[in-house]
Amino acid sequence: MLDRVTAPEIKETEKVSYIEPEVRTLSNGMKILGFxxxxxxxxxxxxxxxxGSKYQERSLIxxxxxxxxxxxxxxxxxxxxxxxxxxxxxxxxxDSDRDMSHxxxxxxxxxxxxxxxxxxxxLLKPNFPERELSIHLKNGKQNFKVENEKVGYRCRQLFTxxxxxxxxxxxxxxxxxxxxxxxxxxxxxxxxxxxASNGLIVVAGKFDDSLYNQLxxxxxxxxxxxxxxxxxxxxxxxxxxxxxxxxxxxxxGIRIGKVLNVKYGSDEFFKLQIINTVFGGYFGSRLMSNIRxxxxxxxxxxxxxxxxxxxxxxFISAEVGVDVTNEALQEVYFELNRLCDELVxxxxxxxxxxxxxxxxxxxxxxxxxxxxKYKSVYFKGEDLRFYDRFISMINNVTSEELRTVAxxxxxxxxxxxxxxxxx
Amino acid sequence: xxxxxKFTLENGLTVIVHEDKxxxxxxxxxxxxxxxxxEDESRTGxxxxxEHLMFGGSANIPNFDSPLQNAGGSSNAFTSNDVxxxxxxxxxxxxxxxxxxESDRLNQLAFTDKSLEVQRSVVIEEFKQNYLNQPYGxxxxxxxxxxxxxHPYKWATIGKEIEHIEDATMEDVKSFFHKHYTPQNGILCxxxxxxxxxxxxxxxxxxxxxxxxxxxxxxxxxxPKQTELRKLEVERDVPSDALYMTFHMASRMDxxxxxxxxxxxxxxxxxxxxxxxxxxxxxxxxxELDAFITGSSDAGLFVVSGKPxxxxxxxKAYAEVRLELEILxxxxxxxxxxxxxxxxxxSINVFGEMSILNKAMNLCxxxxxxxxxxxxxxxxxxxxxxxxxxxxxxxxxxxxxxSSVLFYKxxx
Numbered sequence: 025m026l027d028r029v030t031a032p033e034i035k036e037t038e039k040v041s042y043i044e045p046e047v048r049t050l051s052n053g054m055k056i057l058g059f060x061x062x063x064x065x066x067x068x069x070x071x072x073x074x075x076g077s078k079y080q081e082r083s084l085i086x087x088x089x090x091x092x093x094x095x096x097x098x099x100x101x102x103x104x105x106x107x108x109x110x111x112x113x114x115x116x117x118x119d120s121d122r123d124m125s126h127x128x129x130x131x132x133x134x135x136x137x138x139x140x141x142x143x144x145x146x147l148l149k150p151n152f153p154e155r156e157l158s159i160h161l162k163n164g165k166q167n168f169k170v171e172n173e174k175v176g177y178r179c180r181q182l183f184t185x186x187x188x189x190x191x192x193x194x195x196x197x198x199x200x201x202x203x204x205x206x207x208x209x210x211x212x213x214x215x216x217x218x219x220a221s222n223g224l225i226v227v228a229g230k231f232d233d234s235l236y237n238q239l240x241x242x243x244x245x246x247x248x249x250x251x252x253x254x255x256x257x258x259x260x261x262x263x264x265x266x267x268x269x270x271x272x273x274x275x276x277g278i279r280i281g282k283v284l285n286v287k288y289g290s291d292e293f294f295k296l297q298i299i300n301t302v303f304g305g306y307f308g309s310r311l312m313s314n315i316r317x318x319x320x321x322x323x324x325x326x327x328x329x330x331x332x333x334x335x336x337x338x339f340i341s342a343e344v345g346v347d348v349t350n351e352a353l354q355e356v357y358f359e360l361n362r363l364c365d366e367l368v369x370x371x372x373x374x375x376x377x378x379x380x381x382x383x384x385x386x387x388x389x390x391x392x393x394x395x396x397k398y399k400s401v402y403f404k405g406e407d408l409r410f411y412d413r414f415i416s417m418i419n420n421v422t423s424e425e426l427r428t429v430a431x432x433x434x435x436x437x438x439x440x441x442x443x444x445x446x447x
Numbered sequence: 448x449x450x451x452x453k454f455t456l457e458n459g460l461t462v463i464v465h466e467d468k469x470x471x472x473x474x475x476x477x478x479x480x481x482x483x484x485x486e487d488e489s490r491t492g493x494x495x496x497x498e499h500l501m502f503g504g505s506a507n508i509p510n511f512d513s514p515l516q517n518a519g520g521s522s523n524a525f526t527s528n529d530v531x532x533x534x535x536x537x538x539x540x541x542x543x544x545x546x547x548x549e550s551d552r553l554n555q556l557a558f559t560d561k562s563l564e565v566q567r568s569v570v571i572e573e574f575k576q577n578y579l580n581q582p583y584g585x586x587x588x589x590x591x592x593x594x595x596x597x598h599p600y601k602w603a604t605i606g607k608e609i610e611h612i613e614d615a616t617m618e619d620v621k622s623f624f625h626k627h628y629t630p631q632n633g634i635l636c637x638x639x640x641x642x643x644x645x646x647x648x649x650x651x652x653x654x655x656x657x658x659x660x661x662x663x664x665x666x667x668x669x670x671p672k673q674t675e676l677r678k679l680e681v682e683r684d685v686p687s688d689a690l691y692m693t694f695h696m697a698s699r700m701d702x703x704x705x706x707x708x709x710x711x712x713x714x715x716x717x718x719x720x721x722x723x724x725x726x727x728x729x730x731x732x733x734x735e736l737d738a739f740i741t742g743s744s745d746a747g748l749f750v751v752s753g754k755p756x757x758x759x760x761x762x763k764a765y766a767e768v769r770l771e772l773e774i775l776x777x778x779x780x781x782x783x784x785x786x787x788x789x790x791x792x793x794s795i796n797v798f799g800e801m802s803i804l805n806k807a808m809n810l811c812x813x814x815x816x817x818x819x820x821x822x823x824x825x826x827x828x829x830x831x832x833x834x835x836x837x838x839x840x841x842x843x844x845x846x847x848x849x850s851s852v853l854f855y856k857x858x859x
Contacts, residue, residue, distance in 0.1 A: 026656055028507040028551050032543040034518045041471075063469045064801050094718075103724055110717035111787040113794030132797050135790070156728065163727075163734035166757060169686035173582045272684065275572070275580045308516050320568025323576050343576050375517045382519020382538050389470050390801055 179277030219249020276445025281339030459631025473639030492606020503562030
C-alpha cells in the first residue's frame with residue numbers, strides 16, 4: 025500500500041548558477057554586458073540610460089521621451105518604424121521608471137540583420153513629432169483618469185507621495201501635466217540624457233561574436249555626452265495614518281510601509297529580505313495565511329522591499345472588502361507585532377529558506393532572466409558576489425537574528441498607513 | 448520543434464513528457480477537462496470556486512502549498528470557460544513532491560467546512576476586486592449574456608452573480624469533484640530535465656492506484672445562429688465612454704478559427720496594425736482600440752473593444768469601426784501586410800518556447816483538443832492563408848446581424 029502521508033524526501037537546492045557577462049566597450053565608451061547563454065534563437069537588446077523621472081524638471085518628460093522612441097526619426101515618417109518592427113516580427117518596448125529609462129528590442133535571431141539598422145535609427149535619430157505627441161498625451165490623460173478611479177492605484181500614489189515628501193520619488197503627474205508638454209522639452213531631455221556616458225547596453229540570448237561588431241557599427245556613434253547619474257538618499261519617512269474616502273467603493277485599497285535606512289547588499293539587508301518573505305513575500309506568508317486563507321478578507325495581500333537608487337522601502341498592500349477594512353488593518357498590525365515579538369519557528373524558517381532558494385533558481389533561468397538578475401545588482405554597484413552572500417545568509421540566518429532586524433526596522437509605530445475607499 | 452512522449456495510465460490519465468536539459472526547473476502541469484461551461488446555470492462560478500478549494504488540503508496532506516514551498520516550489524492555477532489548469536514549478540530534484548501532492552488531491556480532497564467558508568469569501572473578494580470595483584470591470588458580465596443565449600459561454604468564469612458563490616454548499620462541492628475530477632479527465636505534462644522512464648515510474652506510483660470514476664459526457668446546449676443585431680446600452684460611473692462589439696466565430700478545431708485569429712491580428716496586432724494606425728493615430732478617434740478572439744473550444748467570439756476620444760460619440764466610434772470591418776470585406780489585404788502578420792506569429796511562437804511552463808501548458812491544451820503534436824503544426828495553419836481566404840472569412844464574420852454591441856456610457 026502506497027504511503028500517501030509521508031512527504032517524499034526533499035533535496036535542498038545547493039547551488040544557483042549565475043553567469044558572468046562578457047564585457048565589451050564601444051568606441052564611444054559605451055559599455056556592453058553580453059549574456060550569450062540561450063538555447064533559443066532569440067535576442068534581447070536593451071539600452072539603459074540614467075534618465076528616469078528623478079532627473080526631469082517637469083513631470084512626464086522622462087516617460088514621454090522613452091515612449092516616443094520609435095514613433096518617427098530623421099529618415100522615417102510617423103508609423104514607418106513601427107511598421108518595420110512589426111514586419112520583421114520584432115518588438116520594441118520602452119519605459120521609464122524613477123531611476124532609469126529602458127529601450128529594448130526583442131527579435132528572433134534570423135531577423136536581427138534587418139531590424140538592427142531600423143532600431144538604431146529609431147534610437148539615435150528620433151524626432152518627436154508634435155502631432156503624435158499630442159495624441160499620446162491625450163490618450164495618456166484619459167488613461168490616467170481611468171486609473172485614478174481604481175482604489176489600488178490611488179492608494180499607491182498617495183502612499184508614495186507621503187513616503188517621499190521631500191524627494192522627486194514622491195512627485196506624480198496630475199491630469200493637467202498632460203496638457204502642456206511640448207516636443208522641444210523632449211528633444212532637450214533626450215540630447216542631455218541619451219548619451220554613451222550615461223547609459224549601458226545589455227544584450228542577452230543566442231548570438232555570435234559578430235554581434236559586437238554590428239553593435240559598434242550602429243551604436244558606436246552615440247554621442248559621448250556626460251554621465252548625469254546622481255543620488256540624494258532618502259533615509260526615513262514619517263509615520264502617519266491617512267484615509268481618503270471614495271464614495272461607492274466596495275473595496276478599500278490599503279498600503280502600509282516605511283523607508284528603510286539600510287545599506288543595499290549588507291547583512292541586515294539580506295535578513296530583511298528573508299523576514300519580509302516570512303511576513304508577506306510568498307503564497308504561504310503570514311499575511312496570506314491569516315488575512316486570506318484564514319479570514320477570507322481579501323483576494324490577495326503581500327509585502328515587498330523595493331530597492332531604488334536613492335531609497336529602500338518596505339510596503340504591504342491589499343484590496344479588502346469595505347466591511348472588513350478595519351479588521352484587515354488590525355490583523356496586519358497583529359502580524360507585524362508578532363514578527364517583532366516572537367521567534368519564527370524552526371519549521372517555518374526551513375520552509376522559507378527552501379522556498380527562497382527555489383525561487384532564486386527559477387528567477388535565474390534563461391538568458392533574459394539571468395541578464396535581469398545581473399542588471400538589478402549591477403546598477404547598485406554590486407556584482408554576482410551579492411547573490412553568493414544572499415544565499416549564504418539564507419542558509420545560515422537564525423530566528424533570533426531575524427527578530428532583531430524585525431524589531432529594528434518593522435516597528436508598527438513607524439509605519440505610514442494609507443487607506444483609500446471606505447471603512 | 449518541441450519533442451515529447453506520451454502515454455496513458457490504465458485509469459485513463461494521459462501523461463506527456465517533454466525533456467529540456469537546459470533548465471534546473473521542472474514544470475508540472477495538470478489540466479482537467481472541466482470549465483465554467485460545465486456548470487449548472489443556477490450554480491455558476493463553481494469550476495473556479497472549486498479550483499480554490501483544491502488548495503485547501505487533501506485526504507492525507509492538510510495543506511497543499513506548505514510542502515511544495517518546502518521543496519522550493521510554487522504553484523498556481525486558472526479556470527476558463529473550458530478548462531481548469533493547475534501548475535507547479537520546482538527544482539527538478541524535488542519532482543516527486545509534485546507527484547505526491549497532485550495525486551493526493553485528485554485521489555481525495557479533504558472537503559473541510561473551514562476551507563469552503565474561507566474560499567467562498569476569497570472568491571467573493573476576487574469578484575469585487577476584478578469585476579465590480581474597477582471601472583469597466585463588469586463588461587464581460589454584460590457581454591456574455593448578450594452574445595450567447597443558450598450556450599453556457601453566456602456566463603463568465605467568476606460566475607453570473609455573487610449569490611451563486613455565497614450559496615455553494617458542501618454537497619455541491621463534493622458532487623462536482625466526483626463528476627469532473629477523475630483520472631481520465633486529466634492531462635499531465637512534466638517538462639524539464641527529466642527522463643521518460645522516470646516520469647513513467649513516478650506516474651505509475653502516484654497516479655496509477657487512483658481509480659477512474661464515472662465518465663462525464665458533455666452535452667451542451669447549442670447556440671442558435673444569431674440573426675439580428677443586438678444592442679445594449681448601460682451607464683456607469685466611469686471617466687469615459689467605451690465601445691464593445693462581439694461577433695460569433697468558428698470553434699477552436701475548425702480551420703476557420705485561424706482565419707479569424709489572423710483577421711484580429713490585421714486589425715490590432717502591433718502598433719502598425721490598422722486600428723492603431725488609422726483610428727488611434729491618424730484619425731485620432733480612439734485612445735485605444737483592440738480586436739481579439741476569445742479562443743474558446745466551442746464556437747467563440749471575435750471581440751472589438753475601444754475607448755473613443757473624449758468628444759467622439761459612441762455612434763461615431765461604432766460607425767468608424769464598421770467602416771474598417773467593411774474594408775476587410777471589400778478589399779484584399781496586401782501581401783506585405785499578410786507577410787508581416789506571419790512573421791510576427793513566427794516570432795511569438797519562438798519566444799513562447801523560452802518558458803518551460805509555457806511549453807507544458809501548451810502541450811496539455813493541444814492534447815485536450817485532440818493531439819499534443821499539434822503544438823508543432825500551429826504555424827502550418829497560418830502559412831498558407833491567402834488574402835482571399837481572409838476576405839471571405841471577413842464577409843462571414845462581420846455581418847451586422849452576427850454582432851452584439853455594447854455602448855458603455857460614462858455618467859455625466
